[in-house]
Amino acid sequence: MAKELDPGEPDRENSGLDEGTTPAPFTASEFRHRPAGQPPRPEMSDLTPAPVQLPTSPDGVIRVSRTLWLGSFVASLAAIAFVFLSRNTRIDRLEEFVSERAPDENASTVESVATVIMWASIAALGLFLIIQALLLHGITHRHGSVRWAMLVVLVGQIAATVVVDSFIATGDEGIYITAILLLQIVLACAALITSFLPGSRHWFRPDRQITENRSGPTAG
Numbered sequence: 001m002a003k004e005l006d007p008g009e010p011d012r013e014n015s016g017l018d019e020g021t022t023p024a025p026f027t028a029s030e031f032r033h034r035p036a037g038q039p040p041r042p043e044m045s046d047l048t049p050a051p052v053q054l055p056t057s058p059d060g061v062i063r064v065s066r067t068l069w070l071g072s073f074v075a076s077l078a079a080i081a082f083v084f085l086s087r088n089t090r091i092d093r094l095e096e097f098v099s100e101r102a103p104d105e106n107a108s109t110v111e112s113v114a115t116v117i118m119w120a121s122i123a124a125l126g127l128f129l130i131i132q133a134l135l136l137h138g139i140t141h142r143h144g145s146v147r148w149a150m151l152v153v154l155v156g157q158i159a160a161t162v163v164v165d166s167f168i169a170t171g172d173e174g175i176y177i178t179a180i181l182l183l184q185i186v187l188a189c190a191a192l193i194t195s196f197l198p199g200s201r202h203w204f205r206p207d208r209q210i211t212e213n214r215s216g217p218t219a220g
Contacts, residue, residue: 060199061195061200062203064194065194065195066191068188069188069191071187072187072191075187076125076128076184079181080125080129082176082177082180083118083121083125083168086173091111091118092114093168093170093174094114094118094170097167098110098114117167121167124160124164125164128156128157132150132153132157135150144204151192157185157188158185161181165177165178165181
C-alpha cells in the first residue's frame with residue numbers, strides 16, 4: 001500500500017535519498033513550481049519597513065555653518081588667551097579706569113574691583129563659548145529648534161561682548177582685542193544665518209516626513 005505523503009513533505013522514496021537522510025530545503029525555483037496541493041509559504045511576521053538612510057554627517061550649508069561656528073570658537077579662544085596672557089596689563093588699565101570714576105576709594109579696593117572685572121570678562125567670554133558649543137552639537141544632530149536658542153544666545157553674547165570690550169580693550173593693544181571679538185561676532189552671525197538657508201531643510205527634516213517616506217505616499 002502506497003504511503004500517503006504530507007503536502008509539505010518531499011518524496012524521499014523517489015528522491016534517491018537514503019532512509020534517515022534529511023532532504024535539502026526547497027529552492028526558490030522549486031517553491032515557485034510546487035505541486036498544487038502544497039500549502040503556500042507563510043507571510044513574514046515583521047512588516048516593519050526598512051529604515052530610511054539619512055546622511056550621517058553634515059553636508060552642504062550645514063557643513064558651512066559648522067565651519068563658521070568653529071571659526072567663531074577659535075576667535076573666542078584667541079580673545080580669551082590674549083586677555084589672560086596680558087592680565088597684569090589689563091588689571092593696571094582697569095585700576096586706572098576705576099580710579100577715574102571712584103577717586104575716593106583706597107588702592108586695595110580699586111585693585112579688587114579691577115581684578116573682579118578682568119576675571120568676570122574672561123568668564124563671560126568662556127561661558128558663551130561653552131553654551132554655543134553645546135548648542136552646535138544639537139544642530140549637528142538634526143535638532144532644528146536649537147537654532148532659535150542659538151539666536152537668543154548670540155544676542156546675549158553681542159551685548160556681553162560690547163560691555164567686555166569697553167572694560168578690557170584699553171591701551172595701545174586694546175585694538176587687537178576689539179578686532180578679535182568683532183571677528184568672532186561676525187563669524188557667529190554668518191554661521192547662524194547660514195543654518196537658516198533653504199538648503200538646510202533636508203538636514204532638519206521632521207520625523208513625520210521620514211515616516212511618510214518609509215510608508216510611501218498616502219491615498220488622497
